[in-house]
Amino acid sequence: MTAQTTAEADTTILRVRDLRMHFPIQKGFLRRTVGWVKAVDGVDLELNRGQTLGLVGESGCGKTTTSRCILGGYEVTGGEILFNDPELGWVDIANLSKDEMFSVRRNAQIILQDPYGSLNPRMTVLDIVGEPLLINGIRGSEREQRVAELLSLVGLRAEYMSRYPHAFSGGQRQRIGIARALALQPQMVICDEPVSALDVSIQAQILNLLEELQDRFGLTYLFVAHQLNVVSHICDRVAVMYVGKVVESAPTGQLYARPRHPYTEALLSSVPRPDPRNQADEIVLEGEVADPANPPSGCLFHPRCRYAVEQCRLEEPELRPAGAGHFVRCHLADDLELMGVSAPAA
Amino acid sequence: MDADQPLLEIRDLRTHFHIRQGTVRAVDGVSLSVFPGQTLAIVGESGCGKSITAQSILRILPRAGRIEHGHIHLQLSGENPGRGEIVDLVGLNPKGSAMREIRGGEIGMIFQEPMSTFSPVYTIGHQIAEAARLHRTADDIEPRELVLDMLAHVGFAHPDRTWSQYPHELSGGMRQRAMIAMALIGRPRILIADEPTTALDVTTEAQILRLMKGLQAEFGMAIIFITHDLGVVARMADQVAVMYLGNIVEQGDVDTVFHAPRHPYLKALLRSVPRLDPAENIGLEPISGMVPDPFSRPAGCPFHPRCPEFMPGTCDTAVPELLPAVAEPGRTRAACHLYT
Numbered sequence: 001m002t003a004q005t006t007a008e009a010d011t012t013i014l015r016v017r018d019l020r021m022h023f024p025i026q027k028g029f030l031r032r033t034v035g036w037v038k039a040v041d042g043v044d045l046e047l048n049r050g051q052t053l054g055l056v057g058e059s060g061c062g063k064t065t066t067s068r069c070i071l072g073g074y075e076v077t078g079g080e081i082l083f084n085d086p087e088l089g090w091v092d093i094a095n096l097s098k099d100e101m102f103s104v105r106r107n108a109q110i111i112l113q114d115p116y117g118s119l120n121p122r123m124t125v126l127d128i129v130g131e132p133l134l135i136n137g138i139r140g141s142e143r144e145q146r147v148a149e150l151l152s153l154v155g156l157r158a159e160y161m162s163r164y165p166h167a168f169s170g171g172q173r174q175r176i177g178i179a180r181a182l183a184l185q186p187q188m189v190i191c192d193e194p195v196s197a198l199d200v201s202i203q204a205q206i207l208n209l210l211e212e213l214q215d216r217f218g219l220t221y222l223f224v225a226h227q228l229n230v231v232s233h234i235c236d237r238v239a240v241m242y243v244g245k246v247v248e249s250a251p252t253g254q255l256y257a258r259p260r261h262p263y264t265e266a267l268l269s270s271v272p273r274p275d276p277r278n279q280a281d282e283i284v285l286e287g288e289v290a291d292p293a294n295p296p297s298g299c300l301f302h303p304r305c306r307y308a309v310e311q312c313r314l315e316e317p318e319l320r321p322a323g324a325g326h327f328v329r330c331h332l333a334d335d336l337e338l339m340g341v342s343a344p345a346a
Numbered sequence: 347m348d349a350d351q352p353l354l355e356i357r358d359l360r361t362h363f364h365i366r367q368g369t370v371r372a373v374d375g376v377s378l379s380v381f382p383g384q385t386l387a388i389v390g391e392s393g394c395g396k397s398i399t400a401q402s403i404l405r406i407l408p409r410a411g412r413i414e415h416g417h418i419h420l421q422l423s424g425e426n427p428g429r430g431e432i433v434d435l436v437g438l439n440p441k442g443s444a445m446r447e448i449r450g451g452e453i454g455m456i457f458q459e460p461m462s463t464f465s466p467v468y469t470i471g472h473q474i475a476e477a478a479r480l481h482r483t484a485d486d487i488e489p490r491e492l493v494l495d496m497l498a499h500v501g502f503a504h505p506d507r508t509w510s511q512y513p514h515e516l517s518g519g520m521r522q523r524a525m526i527a528m529a530l531i532g533r534p535r536i537l538i539a540d541e542p543t544t545a546l547d548v549t550t551e552a553q554i555l556r557l558m559k560g561l562q563a564e565f566g567m568a569i570i571f572i573t574h575d576l577g578v579v580a581r582m583a584d585q586v587a588v589m590y591l592g593n594i595v596e597q598g599d600v601d602t603v604f605h606a607p608r609h610p611y612l613k614a615l616l617r618s619v620p621r622l623d624p625a626e627n628i629g630l631e632p633i634s635g636m637v638p639d640p641f642s643r644p645a646g647c648p649f650h651p652r653c654p655e656f657m658p659g660t661c662d663t664a665v666p667e668l669l670p671a672v673a674e675p676g677r678t679r680a681a682c683h684l685y686t
Binding site: 253 | 391392517519520547548551552553555556574577582583600601604605614615616618620622623625627629632633636637
């Protein structure tokens with residue numbers, strides 16, 4: 001390896017290359033495989049230490065499957081998930097022994113969307129937040145003290161330790177989930193729609209907490225979400241997914257100000273903004289998201305794209321560089337002048 | 347039709363829930379007017395009473411809920427017996443024929459989850475035709491024709507095919523369209539939409555919102571739009587009512603509500619929404635604390651424990667009224683002691 005790779009090694013924590021995750025469609029008594037759902041089919045991501053990468057897209061685009069793959073939840077169909085583990089160095093999560101996975105799991109944690117479903121109602125807060133500690137051999141009063149610290153870190157009182165999840169509101173439960181994710185002092189945390197289920201005022205509290213914790217511990221977040229305004233607020237970089245593929249990725253400011261993919265443009269224009277004087281002329285996409293089990297030819301977005309030409313129907317575009325840190329999967333990226341989110345005209 | 351006359355006028359509505367743990371004052375003194383062809387958005391966080399207000403109008407409250415006080419005056423349309431007459435929905439039997447006539451005929455409704463509106467065992471066409479038979483008795487057209495026409499209106503490319511499909515065969519957005527078709531088949535003059543796009547993806551949401559605006563212009567109906575999303579409010583509403591813990595805390599036209607908010611709750615709520623444009627995103631100011639337990643409502647102004655402008659001795663003793671009493675252009679009506 002060259003010197004350049006070593007220098008990179010310090011800043012990059014996760015590098016996903018051409019990740020593919022296909023699920024079989026099985027039919028009949030013999031469960032014969034009759035087709036494949038290409039849930040993830042070409043995802044490239046790069047995550048730098050201390051940064052937040054947003055992974056956005058609509059339901060079924062494969063963003064959650066991608067995050068599960070990164071945590072080693074599936075046996076992936078293809079591609080690499082390289083993780084810079086502080087103890088093991090660069091490892092491929094797609095191809096790990098049990099012991100190695102144990103170490104990676106300490107350093108890559110997850111915060112889930114549903115603050116109701118993700119906490120066991122029959123465990124106390126101490127058991128929930130302390131479970132990862134127990135697994136890693138921290139017991140008794142040491143564990144209790146550590147849980148107390150974690151709770152105060154996320155803005156909950158240590159006295160709440162012996163209570164059960166039902167005694168907490170949605171926002172407080174999300175704080176418990178965050179405390180659990182941070183119990184082992186991970187390097188990277190995957191936040192899977194962490195604020196989608198919360199009211200706006202509570203959502204802002206949790207977003208601020210996540211930012212605060214990031215500053216304090218130098219955490220790296222992979223922020224999976226569909227709320228583009230939340231992503232705009234919290235992410236340094238954004239990757240947009242459509243039917244299993246990353247179609248565009250760029251630094252947040254650039255992506256929002258000057259999107260290069262027609263899907264990103266449509267997505268941004270669709271978001272209703274909380275200002276009656278600044279409503280975008282929304283681009284209403286015709287039709288529905290393509291079926292990942294039966295994708296269209298060429299560019300997956302072409303049936304709904306208002307700029308599509310013959311080439312888009314025939315050839316599948318590659319993800320290619322389009323300016324500093326900007327990548328786009330579109331044949332026409334260089335020719336199109338797409339609309340971003342502009343500041344309101346005073 | 348007289349545009350100055352409200353179609354629906356709610357006066358001091360109080361809907362309470364009597365359950366074992368105590369009484370929840372879910373709606374506690376709400377007054378609203380809905381005018382022909384306009385969209386009134388009722389916005390607030392979970393538990394503020396926005397959905398209960400809608401359910402009170404339709405008289406479809408859960409069993410524990412009861413309207414304790416107030417009036418809901420509805421102006422009947424020409425097609426009903428007693429044209430132009432005003433009825434008080436509070437006085438009607440929720441299960442009586444008059445109320446059934448009004449539900450679907452005068453007031454249509456759509457919800458967040460279309461699967462709760464449709465039965466899974468009948469086809470879309472069958473179910474909408476049933477509604478047509480109930481509410482379009484005066485028309486001399488076959489229900490099937492009415493339904494196919496309405497399905498085309500809400501954006502189905504092949505109404506014939508949709509007619510014989512079952513709800514589970516449609517995608518989320520398409521189901522929402524079918525539900526809108528069912529709600530509008532009786533040609534109601536008011537459509538109540540309770541979080542109709544909350545479960546949808548943003549591009550599908552844009553489709554449905556645009557469809558609703560188009561249908562509103564076409565049929566001239568009023569919409570009561572219930573949502574927690576301030577972006578949707580800004581896109582859809584003419585008039586806005588902001589609710590907190592069962593009360594309206596601020597009310598006004600959409601531009602004034604967003605550009606000259608007066609109530610500290612609304613101001614704080616607007617500051618806690620992340621903006622889409624990264625350049626506008628400086629910092630979020632969350633509202634401290636959380637919505638209080640409904641069984642222990644704070645005395646005085648319900649927002650006072652979380653309010654940055656709390657005035658001891660005033661806010662925690664007296665309940666503020668919505669002022670000015672009569673709407674003025676360029677100024678919202680706010681229920682806050684700062685303005686009394």
